[in-house]
Amino acid sequence: MITTLSNYSVEQICEGFVYNELEGKGLFGLAGTLTIQPEYQRNYIYADGKRDVAVIESLLKGYPLGLIYFNKVSEGSLEVLDGQQRITSFGRYITGKFAIKDENGMQQYFSGLAKDKQAKILDSKLLVYICEGTESEIKDWFKTINISGVPLNNQELLNAVYSGKFVTLGKEKFSNSQNSNVQKWSAYISGAVNRQDFWECALEWVSGGKDNIGDYMSKHRFDDNIKEVETYFNTVIEWADTVFLDVESEMRGLEWGRLYEEYHQKSYNPKVISERIQALYGDPYVKSRKGIWEFVLGGETDTKLLEVRVFDEATKKATYSKQTRSAEAEGLSNCPLCALGNDANRAKIWKAADMDADHVAAWSLGGKTSPENCQMLCKTHNRAKGNR
Numbered sequence: 001m002i003t004t005l006s007n008y009s010v011e012q013i014c015e016g017f018v019y020n021e022l023e024g025k026g027l028f029g030l031a032g033t034l035t036i037q038p039e040y041q042r043n044y045i046y047a048d049g050k051r052d053v054a055v056i057e058s059l060l061k062g063y064p065l066g067l068i069y070f071n072k073v074s075e076g077s078l079e080v081l082d083g084q085q086r087i088t089s090f091g092r093y094i095t096g097k098f099a100i101k102d103e104n105g106m107q108q109y110f111s112g113l114a115k116d117k118q119a120k121i122l123d124s125k126l127l128v129y130i131c132e133g134t135e136s137e138i139k140d141w142f143k144t145i146n147i148s149g150v151p152l153n154n155q156e157l158l159n160a161v162y163s164g165k166f167v168t169l170g171k172e173k174f175s176n177s178q179n180s181n182v183q184k185w186s187a188y189i190s191g192a193v194n195r196q197d198f199w200e201c202a203l204e205w206v207s208g209g210k211d212n213i214g215d216y217m218s219k220h221r222f223d224d225n226i227k228e229v230e231t232y233f234n235t236v237i238e239w240a241d242t243v244f245l246d247v248e249s250e251m252r253g254l255e256w257g258r259l260y261e262e263y264h265q266k267s268y269n270p271k272v273i274s275e276r277i278q279a280l281y282g283d284p285y286v287k288s289r290k291g292i293w294e295f296v297l298g299g300e301t302d303t304k305l306l307e308v309r310v311f312d313e314a315t316k317k318a319t320y321s322k323q324t325r326s327a328e329a330e331g332l333s334n335c336p337l338c339a340l341g342n343d344a345n346r347a348k349i350w351k352a353a354d355m356d357a358d359h360v361a362a363w364s365l366g367g368k369t370s371p372e373n374c375q376m377l378c379k380t381h382n383r384a385k386g387n388r
């Protein structure tokens with residue numbers, strides 16, 4: 001990556017300054033060659049009569065405004081990466097959008113300032129780093145300089161790095177709180193529309209994982225449509241909508257893209273699925289409700305997904321004492337499975353610490369996590385029996 005340190009005067013940067021009142025954005029400067037507030041940037045937030053005024057007062061006092069960063073998009077085309085709030089502030093002042101108070105408490109617009117003060121502002125020099133490099137270099141760099149102010153989240157950064165038509169279209173569809181589908185999508189996706197969480201999710205699904213989003217955006221950066229993203233997204237949502245009749249809050253934020261990939265070729269009876277989910281939802285032994293949907297999709301075999309409740313310490317202790325007492329009376333191991341064997345462990349009395357609690361009747365077959373259904377097994381046998 002090449003970075004060049006340059007010098008611009010406020011006057012140069014403000015040449016052709018355009019401020020869009022409606023969108024609250026400073027748009028262009030440097031005679032049209034500088035995009036001040038690219039699509040991905042936050043709107044102008046300094047217009048509060050404090051931060052914008054502070055920028056002008058700094059210039060009048062000759063204080064430095066700090067480093068500004070431009071990204072060289074192509075020959076004769078620059079974008080502001082960092083500094084848009086400061087630039088928009090002095091741009092707006094010079095074009096008469098707001099006033100500052102002078103030493104007598106009088107409102108002063110730029111046009112009413114004394115000529116020497118006007119000149120002081122216009123001649124102020126700004127230090128600007130202009131950066132030119134590969135997308136990943138710019139991305140890293142952008143992450144580094146973005147430590148000041150409200151940090152952009154990862155998707156906002158990616159939107160910045162891969163800005164263009166594709167991102168604009170994606171945001172129109174997936175980052176638009178006016179989109180009437182958002183409500184429906186919210187059953188499956190968690191997060192905030194305006195912080196790019198839905199757009200990120202759509203990209204994650206189509207690209208096959210969060211780590212692939214940057215790659216995907218890079219490949220499609222100059223596309224003039226987002227058809228593939230939309231189609232895949234709609235397919236996943238439609239599938240989930242068809243298989244699961246009920247909407248529960250725990251469905252929000254599940255890995256629907258992965259679930260779709262893994263299970264969409266199996267056929268399901270939505271009515272049966274619905275009954276099973278309701279039953280598991282009401283099962284007090286299911287600790288992780290989030291796992292219910294995948295558990296059911298996978299044919300109800302992987303109980304780890306549900307984190308079925310384990311026996312409490314008191315139950316384990318009581319069961320251990322009872323088992324050990326009768327085992328000693330019979331001269332057999334206190335692990336009922338060891339007692340069935342013929343090896344050296346047949347009469348072994350295990351310490352409590354070397355045993356684990358087990359469901360006699362497996363939870364998946366209706367066995368309860370209650371004292372009557374608890375047995376202590378040596379660790380080896382418990383592991384062998386598995387979490388069924």
Ligand SMILES: [Zn+2]
Nearest residue numbers: 335338378381
């Ligand atoms: Zn055993």
